[in-house]
Amino acid sequence: MSNSEDTQDSQETNRDLALLAWIKEFAPYGVFTLDKALRVQSWNRWLEAHSALGSSEVVGRSLTDIFPESAGQKLNGPVERALRGESSVLSTALHRYLLPLKSPFGDRQTPWMRQTARVAPLHFNGEILGVIVVIEDVTQREAQAEILARQHRRDEALSWALAHFLKSNEPRKTVRDLFFKLAEHLDFDSFFLYLREMESGVVRLYTVGGLSKELQARFIDYPLLVNVAHENEAVVWNAMDQRPDPQYFAFQEAGIRSAIALPLRVAEKSLGSLCFASCNRAVISGEECELLSTIAQYLATAVDKDNTNQQFRRINEANQWMGAMVESSDDAIISKDLEGVIKSCNRGAARLFGYAIEELIGQPMRMLIPKIAKTRSWTSWSAFGPEIASSILKHFAGARTAA
Numbered sequence: 001m002s003n004s005e006d007t008q009d010s011q012e013t014n015r016d017l018a019l020l021a022w023i024k025e026f027a028p029y030g031v032f033t034l035d036k037a038l039r040v041q042s043w044n045r046w047l048e049a050h051s052a053l054g055s056s057e058v059v060g061r062s063l064t065d066i067f068p069e070s071a072g073q074k075l076n077g078p079v080e081r082a083l084r085g086e087s088s089v090l091s092t093a094l095h096r097y098l099l100p101l102k103s104p105f106g107d108r109q110t111p112w113m114r115q116t117a118r119v120a121p122l123h124f125n126g127e128i129l130g131v132i133v134v135i136e137d138v139t140q141r142e143a144q145a146e147i148l149a150r151q152h153r154r155d156e157a158l159s160w161a162l163a164h165f166l167k168s169n170e171p172r173k174t175v176r177d178l179f180f181k182l183a184e185h186l187d188f189d190s191f192f193l194y195l196r197e198m199e200s201g202v203v204r205l206y207t208v209g210g211l212s213k214e215l216q217a218r219f220i221d222y223p224l225l226v227n228v229a230h231e232n233e234a235v236v237w238n239a240m241d242q243r244p245d246p247q248y249f250a251f252q253e254a255g256i257r258s259a260i261a262l263p264l265r266v267a268e269k270s271l272g273s274l275c276f277a278s279c280n281r282a283v284i285s286g287e288e289c290e291l292l293s294t295i296a297q298y299l300a301t302a303v304d305k306d307n308t309n310q311q312f313r314r315i316n317e318a319n320q321w322m323g324a325m326v327e328s329s330d331d332a333i334i335s336k337d338l339e340g341v342i343k344s345c346n347r348g349a350a351r352l353f354g355y356a357i358e359e360l361i362g363q364p365m366r367m368l369i370p371k372i373a374k375t376r377s378w379t380s381w382s383a384f385g386p387e388i389a390s391s392i393l394k395h396f397a398g399a400r401t402a403a
Contacts, residue, residue, distance in 0.1 A: 030099075030135035033122055038062055038079060041130060050101045050113065050137075069100045078119040082131040087120040092142055103139055114139040153185045154291050161295045171302035172206060175274065178295070179209055182276065186288060189279045190256065192225055195264075195272035198307060203229045203272055210277075211254055218250040228261040228273040234293050235261045239282045255279045260289060262296035266304040274299060340365045 023031050023044060030047040032040055039062055043055040051058075058066050063075065075098065078088035090098055098117040103110045118134045160181055168174045172195065179191040190210030196203045203226050208216050219225065224247055228235050240248045241257045251259060259277035263270065274296050278284070326333050332349035336342050342360050350357045353368055 029137070031132070032058075033130055033132050034063070034079065035130040036083060036128075038131070040066070047099075047135075051099065063099075067100055075119075079131050082119050082121045083128060085121050085128060087118065090115075090117040090119065092116060092138060098133070098135055104137065105139065105143070110139065110143065113137050114142040150287070154287075157182060157185065157291065158294060158298075161298050165298045165302035168302065169306075171299060171306055174302075175299065176207065176209055178299075179276070182292075182295075186276070187278055187280055188276045190254065190277045192219055192222075192261075192275040192277075193272065194226055194229060194274075195303070196229065196270060198310070203270075206272070215254045218253065222250055223247070224250075225261050225273055225275050228263050228275070229270050231263045231273075232265070233263070234289050234296075236284050236289055237261075238284060241282070251277070257282045258284050260284050260292055262293055264296060264300035264303060266300050269304065271300050271303050271307075334360075334365070336365050 024042070025045050027044060027046055030050065031042070031044045032047060033042045035041050039060055040058045043053075043058050048054050053066065078090060081088055092114045095115075095117070097112045097115045099115070101113040101115070103113050114137070116136045116138055120132055120134075121128045122130045122132045161178055164174050164177065165171050172193065175191065175193050179188065182188055188210075190208070192208050193206045194203050195206040205220050205222075208219060211219075236259075237243075237248070237251070238258045240251050240259065243252075254277075256277040256279055258281050259275055261273050261275040264272045264274060276292060326346050329346060330348050332346070332352045334342055334345040334349050342363050342365060345357055345360050347357065350360065353360070
């Protein structure tokens with residue numbers, strides 16, 4: 001081998017050593033190697049910083065000895081495949097993390113660092129000496145993705161609720177569909193809808209879902225949920241399975257651990273309450289409370305609109321009924337304004353006075369005084385109001401005196 005070739009090999013070796021030194025000291029990801037017996041052979045500075053374990057504490061030991069929790073992360077399979085020459089990528093979708101390293105967020109919801117890991121055979125001169133593992137911290141990326149996913153689910157739920165409540169002729173019955181829609185994302189097991197009756201004003205259970213009929217009977221007049229109708233804000237009950245107060249007994253009997261009850265209000269009107277409950281979760285978050293409060297407001301608006309429409313329909317039906325009675329009556333029925341001008345009359349009036357209805361509308365009531373006097377319909381004059389009735393009586397009395 002020539003001197004130039006020796007120099008080139010030496011330079012390549014130096015570059016490889018420099019690269020390894022950089023990976024060991026400065027790489028922004030974790031790198032460690034295992035021998036064929038799966039003992040740690042190297043441990044870079046990134047891992048030292050995030051595990052609080054120096055190289056001297058881990059080299060020569062197995063991962064399960066250093067991190068007993070790692071056995072549950074199913075690392076054996078990818079490592080064994082790497083010793084056979086196969087590479088693997090472990091994603092957060094299945095493993096969340098490979099090594100139990102503390103989360104950079106340091107919160108309870110994310111106690112461990114989310115990681116992707118690449119497990120590959122470590123080759124040298126065509127021989128597999130062991131396994132190399134590269135770990136990347138994806139906690140922040142995963143957290144941002146979850147935030148976006150939650151926002152998407154929130155927007156989807158709000159859009160669905162708004163569209164269905166606005167177009168539904170029976171918004172109360174849409175709540176059951178809404179429950180199944182929310183249960184997909186928020187893990188709810190049951191719901192309760194209480195509505196205030198329009199006639200009596202009493203708040204009663206309208207519908208319930210997710211419970212047996214026997215358990216449903218416990219909630220017909222359940223004060224804890226009925227009284228929410230009088231509140232101005234949502235009421236959240238967390239960890240109810242740990243509360244000894246007897247007022248939670250119905251929830252506990254149904255296996256419910258957490259629940260949120262939302263008042264249905266429009267302005268100052270109390271329309272009822274809506275409750276969603278979970279048997280699996282002990283806590284309902286503030287973000288979920290905000291979402292459900294908005295949906296409850298949509299429902300309250302839709303129910304209030306439907307109540308108003310029902311009132312209009314009843315008034316219209318009553319008016320139609322009264323109109324039919326007036327129109328079919330044989331008695332003369334006439335309405336006038338404050339100036340004594342005829343605004344409407346029925347066929348009975350037209351027949352009695354010998355005019356067409358169109359001829360009477362817009363004419364002064366006084367034009368009918370001679371006609372009224374001839375009919376001698378004393379009992380009907382009061383329908384014309386005190387002033388006209390008095391004039392009619394005077395006119396008729398004068399006519400008889402003159403005679």
